[in-house]
Amino acid sequence: MSELLDIKGRTAFVTGAGQGVGRQVALYLAQHGAGAVVVNDFHAERAESVAAEVEAAGAKALPLAFDVSDFEAVGAAFAEAQETFGGVDILVNNAGNAGPTSRLDDLVPFWESDPTEWRRWMATNYDGVLNCTRHAMPLMVKGGYGRIVTVISDAGRVGEPHLAVYSGAKAGAAGFMRAIAKAGGRFGITANCVALGGTRTPAVADLIPDAETEKRALSQYVIRRLGEPEDPAGMILFLCSDAASWITGQTYPVNGGYSFAC
Incomplete structure (x- = not known):
């Protein structure tokens, strides 16, 4: 275990941790000294x-099935985490896409969409971040320490034409994190974002069923491979650690060079 990335027995709460990037984040935190990890997923x-x-990696665990867009359910989950572990020190807002019934094969141009369609993107990617941050911060303020990392997408940085509302929700989450960074700094709380490019998760796998499709998709990437969950999880681990204690309000792309940041 690297001392620099030692999580020092702290309690982490990871949303959307049942697979993909969230699962890898939960495991990295456990492997680097977290005392406990709350594992959220819509599916129990x-x-x-x-x-x-x-638990096999050495940390205590609390699995909690709930939808991050449900404010009351989120509140109940954080209350259970506080009762079980005494508080929450680290929040990773990872739950994304269009929620538990994500489909990316039925997209239409924005001008053909309607508000019902918009809500499924906003609920998880924006409302969910607000809900979890709202319930985490009182515990962090009380403890005088906090790390909040929100997983966004490069869609929120550069825009994606067939994912207009998703792009807006992710950009909104990044702006919200910057505001939280300014509000939380005096309480020892940092807030940052990690922006993903194409990463090999179940949702992306459905869109890239074969090698030829993958080759076409990667033509815009400097590093010609899909990201693996370990790629963003390493950056998230860093931002959760004391190695990043003087970093806040930032968005870090982990995207294989799909876009560059100044």
């Missing part, structure tokens, strides 16, 4: 499976 069986892996 996925949360329970990853919680077992977290």
Whole structure:
């Protein structure tokens, strides 16, 4: 275990941790000294499976199945985390896409969409970040310490034409994190974002079913491969650690060079 990235027995709360990037974040935190990890997923069986892996890696685990867009359910989850572990020190807002019933094969141009369609993107990617941050921050303020990392997308930085509302929700989450960074700094709380490019998660796998499709998709990437969950999870681990204690209000692209940041 690297001392520089030692999580020092702190309690982490990771949303959307039943698979993909969230699962890898939960495991990295456990492997680097977290005392406990709350594993959230909409599907209970996925949360329970990853919680077992977290415990095998040496940390306590609490699997909790709920929808991050449900403010009351989020509040109940943080209350249970506080009762079980005494508080929450680290929040990783990872839950994304269009929620538990994500589909990316039925997209239409924005001008053909309607507000019902918009809500499924806003609910998880923006409202969910607000809900979890709202319930985490009182615990962090009380403890005088906090790390908040929100997973966004390069869609929120550069825009994606067939994902207009998703792009807006992710950009909104990044702006919200900058405001939280300014509000939380005096309480020892940092807030940052990690922006993903194409990463090999179940949702992306559905869109890239074969090698030829993957080759076309990667033509805009400097590093000609899809990201693996370990790629962004490493950056998230860093931002959760004391190695990043003087970093806040930033967005870090982990995207294989799909876009560059100044």
